[in-house]
Amino acid sequence: QAALTQLHGEVLDGIRGGRTLPDILAEASLPAVLREHPTAVVPYLVIRDHFTERLHHQRTGYWQPDLLGLEPATGAEQAAALDLLAAGREEPFAAAAATLIGQGDHALALQIIQPGLLRHPASTTLAGLRRTALYRLMEQYQQFDPFKFLIYAELADAEIGPVE
Incomplete structure (x- = not known):
């Protein structure tokens, strides 16, 4: 839970900073708290990117900082x-x-x-x-x-x- 809470904060900070989803994903956060819980590392890695993507999409809406969605093209x-x-x-x-x-x-x-x-x-x-x-x-x-x-x-x- 502590690792996901930290990730949540990092994603929100990235959104407030106008960063794009690919930029936030590229950081590939691996919180230090996982060192104390090695059995939680793999489950965290399995959900990290999807958690980040979902939170980003929920908080940013239709138009992205990189203009994606502003002028959709087929x-x-x-x-x-x-x-x-x-x-x-x-x-x-x-x-x-x-x-x-x-x-x-x-x-x-x-x-x-x-x-x-x-x-x-x-x-x-x-x-x-x-x-x-x-x-x-x-x-x-x-x-x-x-x-x-x-x-x-x-x-x-x-x-x-x-x-x-």
């Missing part, structure tokens, strides 16, 4: 804008995504791949990179975030066998 509109940067070619999408995957930024790679596939749906390269990013995200979250693990597994059409 996925197709965002893909068209990114395709302008890519000069209408799929290769820049693939190169950026491959670099991000290589750096371990799998979620960011997926954010590049998805609009790339909207503009270039026949691209086997982008489809393969999407599959790779999704599997890496599944690996990343399999121990600490069952919700994200299941969502990424579903997006990847991965078959998850029964637990023995």
